[in-house]
Amino acid sequence: MSAITTRTPEEIRSALLASLGEIAPEANLAGIDPGESLREQLDLDSMDFLNFAIGLHQRLGVEIPEADYPRLTTLDGAMAYLRTKG
Amino acid sequence: MYEFRMPSLGADMEAGTLSKWLVRPGDSVRRGDIVAIIETEKSDIEVEIFTSGVVDQILVEKGQRVPVGTLLATLRTNGAALPQPPAPSSVVLPPTVPPPPSATPPVVVPPLPVGRVSGRGAWDQMEGLRASPAARKRARELGLNLAAVTGTGPGGAIILADVEKASAPPPPRLRAHAVARKMAEKLGIDLAKVTGTGVGGVITKADVEAAARPTPIEAPEAPPERARDRAASMRRAIAAAMARSKKEIPHYYLATEIEMSRSLAWLAQKNLERPITERLLPAALLLKAVALALQNVPELNGFWVDGAFRPSQEVHLGVAISVRGGGLIAPAIHNADRKSLGELMTALRDLVQRARTGTLRSSEVSDPTVTVTNLGDQGVETVFGVIYPPQVALIGLGRIVEKAWAADGQPTVRPVLTASLSADHRASDGHRGGTFLATLDRLLQKPETL
Numbered sequence: 182m183s184a185i186t187t188r189t190p191e192e193i194r195s196a197l198l199a200s201l202g203e204i205a206p207e208a209n210l211a212g213i214d215p216g217e218s219l220r221e222q223l224d225l226d227s228m229d230f231l232n233f234a235i236g237l238h239q240r241l242g243v244e245i246p247e248a249d250y251p252r253l254t255t256l257d258g259a260m261a262y263l264r265t266k267g
Numbered sequence: 268m269y270e271f272r273m274p275s276l277g278a279d280m281e282a283g284t285l286s287k288w289l290v291r292p293g294d295s296v297r298r299g300d301i302v303a304i305i306e307t308e309k310s311d312i313e314v315e316i317f318t319s320g321v322v323d324q325i326l327v328e329k330g331q332r333v334p335v336g337t338l339l340a341t342l343r344t345n346g347a348a349l350p351q352p353p354a355p356s357s358v359v360l361p362p363t364v365p366p367p368p369s370a371t372p373p374v375v376v377p378p379l380p381v382g383r384v385s386g387r388g389a390w391d392q393m394e395g396l397r398a399s400p401a402a403r404k405r406a407r408e409l410g411l412n413l414a415a416v417t418g419t420g421p422g423g424a425i426i427l428a429d430v431e432k433a434s435a436p437p438p439p440r441l442r443a444h445a446v447a448r449k450m451a452e453k454l455g456i457d458l459a460k461v462t463g464t465g466v467g468g469v470i471t472k473a474d475v476e477a478a479a480r481p482t483p484i485e486a487p488e489a490p491p492e493r494a495r496d497r498a499a500s501m502r503r504a505i506a507a508a509m510a511r512s513k514k515e516i517p518h519y520y521l522a523t524e525i526e527m528s529r530s531l532a533w534l535a536q537k538n539l540e541r542p543i544t545e546r547l548l549p550a551a552l553l554l555k556a557v558a559l560a561l562q563n564v565p566e567l568n569g570f571w572v573d574g575a576f577r578p579s580q581e582v583h584l585g586v587a588i589s590v591r592g593g594g595l596i597a598p599a600i601h602n603a604d605r606k607s608l609g610e611l612m613t614a615l616r617d618l619v620q621r622a623r624t625g626t627l628r629s630s631e632v633s634d635p636t637v638t639v640t641n642l643g644d645q646g647v648e649t650v651f652g653v654i655y656p657p658q659v660a661l662i663g664l665g666r667i668v669e670k671a672w673a674a675d676g677q678p679t680v681r682p683v684l685t686a687s688l689s690a691d692h693r694a695s696d697g698h699r700g701g702t703f704l705a706t707l708d709r710l711l712q713k714p715e716t717l
Contacts, residue, residue: 247546
């Protein structure tokens with residue numbers, strides 16, 4: 182069940198950071214450059230990235246098809262993408 | 268009575284720290300239950316027990332660091348002897364080793380090796396013990412009862428080195444109080460290493476107690492401290508294992524390029540039909556293909572022990588997982604060849620998560636029959652890894668790269684993965700290694716069969 186409700190930017194941001202925090206618990210999330218690749222900054226592999234997408238799905242109820250993965254490359258990109266999802 | 272001893276949880280493990288007991292005297296346990304958490308240099312391991320019974324005495328306390336083989340606890344087994352080995356038709360039972368003159372009382376039942384049994388056919392079995400033929404021969408020569416020997420080979424099997432160690436002549440009789448001797452035996456303390464402070468240098472009970480305390484006693488440390496220490500000791504363990512591997516194993520290396528368009532397209536299609544939580548990564552497909560390809564070339568799946576190759580009947584695929592903060596661990600996905608892609612994916616996700624948060628099971632750490640390392644995500648095209656002894660092969664999978672590729676005599680661009688094999692030249696040669704890679708390629712061209 183995916184409940185696409187209107188989320189505030191704060192809720193989206195908080196969900197993003199929570200998901201990232203789960204897969205990279207030792208990382209300093211406050212220090213992330215929002216315009217640079219998340220994979221590189223946090224040393225994420227494909228398993229991490231899938232878990233990241235699943236984390237967003239569970240927190241925000243959004244469907245993220247594999248074809249959309251490139252939109253989640255950076256924090257800014259992810260924010261913009263998730264806002265279009267409702 | 269069953270003796271639960273500190274298991275060998277890795278090729279170079281010499282000692283472990285009992286981090287936590289999950290049972291108490293009087294608790295009933297069943298075969299396969301996790302009874303304790305043992306901390307090794309690499310991670311915390313949940314140790315499974317291989318018999319059913321009732322916990323009798325706990326002999327090593329939380330926080331104590333003891334050598335492999337130390338008696339940790341005793342269990343009362345339910346009267347009957349432990350399960351019998353398979354019928355003689357499948358296993359050649361050697362003549363029974365006569366007990367040494369100072370015979371162990373007949374009621375002592377040989378302990379099952381700690382660690383899951385994998386690959387029956389290659390190991391000679393006697394009363395439920397797994398031991399290499401060289402070890403048994405030496406034990407026979409020495410008149411040694413194998414039941415008294417702790418095994419440090421794969422899956423807890425007894426290897427030649429274990430028999431040699433057990434047969435070393437006893438040290439000259441040390442002067443120690445009877446109570447001290449009894450306590451030392453219970454705790455697995457070597458009296459030769461204890462300084463006696465009694466009259467004339469005799470070892471007292473207090474001396475043994477002092478020797479038993481871990482030095483230094485580990486105070487609970489702030490997490491970053493502990494993580495740094497863990498990272499450093501893991502590095503040492505890896506260094507030791509890799510150095511040993513290069514010293515002992517004559518490696519040969521092969522690589523091949525595998526065109527992945529069919530596999531990737533098939534995977535993408537399958538994932539459209541699956542919810543996000545059940546999505547398959549290319550890794551699951553690759554692991555399945557590797558596991559199946561190994562059935563074709565069994566010389567790559569098993570262990571080199573005491574001068575001979577012992578093939579394994581099962582494929583327990585060790586997956587190299589990088590630990591956040593530095594370090595590498597390669598626990599097993601059991602019976603990877605028999606799992607569906609969905610099951611493999613679930614097992615992989617679960618394993619990665621637990622490897623990174625630091626708690627694996629003893630059977631996962633001691634059972635891999637071969638290892639796969641996948642550095643594709645890091646952007647490395649070809650990886651030639653170092654084999655983890657006593658395994659005899661390591662399969663490397665690189666990044667999938669768009670490359671110029673000739674198909675039907677025409678130039679095209681295709682996604683290509685470079686698969687490599689590092690193998691032990693004592694167990695296999697290039698021709699067989701090549702057959703493995705060719706089989707892997709063939710399987711990945713028909714992903715629907717995986």
